[in-house]
Amino acid sequence: GSRVRQNFPPAVEEGLCGVTGALLELAYRLQALGEYFDQSHVALPNVSKFFLHQALEERKAAEALMKYQQERGGHYCSKTIQKPNCEYAVGLMKALEVAMVQWKTMIRYFEELYALSIENADPHSASTIKKQFIGPNIRKIKLMGDLLTNARRLDCSQDGRNSLGDYFMDRLQKEFRTGTEPESSQHCSPCPPLQQCTGAAEGLKRPQRESSQHRNGIGPIYATIHCTAMLPQCNDGTGAKVKQGREGL
Numbered sequence: 001g002s003r004v005r006q007n008f009p010p011a012v013e014e015g016l017c018g019v020t021g022a023l024l025e026l027a028y029r030l031q032a033l034g035e036y037f038d039q040s041h042v043a044l045p046n047v048s049k050f051f052l053h054q055a056l057e058e059r060k061a062a063e064a065l066m067k068y069q070q071e072r073g074g075h076y077c078s079k080t081i082q083k084p085n086c087e088y089a090v091g092l093m094k095a096l097e098v099a100m101v102q103w104k105t106m107i108r109y110f111e112e113l114y115a116l117s118i119e120n121a122d123p124h125s126a127s128t129i130k131k132q133f134i135g136p137n138i139r140k141i142k143l144m145g146d147l148l149t150n151a152r153r154l155d156c157s158q159d160g161r162n163s164l165g166d167y168f169m170d171r172l173q174k175e176f177r178t179g180t181e182p183e184s185s186q187h188c189s190p191c192p193p194l195q196q197c198t199g200a201a202e203g204l205k206r207p208q209r210e211s212s213q214h215r216n217g218i219g220p221i222y223a224t225i226h227c228t229a230m231l232p233q234c235n236d237g238t239g240a241k242v243k244q245g246r247e248g249l
Helices: 010-037 045-071 092-119 123-153 164-172 198-204 219-229 238-247
Strands: none
Touching: 010 045, 010 092, 045 092, 045 123, 045 164, 092 123, 092 164, 123 164
């Protein structure tokens, strides 16, 4: 046996092996769904990326369980991975339903493994399973429920016929578009960095005595806003423009 093994019951180790194999099977099924929606006669690229990403997450979870077993002094016993039977999930609605059922099954496996860990006096395994695996799967089921609700609203297909609802879900659903569109920049592209605009930088260094001249209480704040608005026109004459703007106050 391993020298690092301590309070790691064989029953829990065997249960971890079984759940790891189930995670790999789930990843295989999700990958099959992702590849299906990427075919030319289906053409739902964002839905495909969503399922492929979920497959990658489940594979990482399986690898995390394997690593946990090694840290506890156990050994992973490989299981036969069954071929995914996703031929009946030929529509977006059916695919979401299949994925939701699979995640519910995985939660049941983890809950049984959690109870087995408690029964065999293995609190470390119980805590790890509860925090790192049960919680994330519950959130995934909530996500799939929301997606199914929106799919029903749009009357998405259930028999493989591409519908307009499938297209809207692929293009407009936020969860499907995550990571597929570039993030909008919060800064205007013509504006160079502030440190490059020497004139504006010098103008922003306002003397303390000058602020006392504005008795209406908006002097310093308005000057800062005014200087910021002039930044897109940064050139050799920026400092002069900013200064003129303040003199107008």
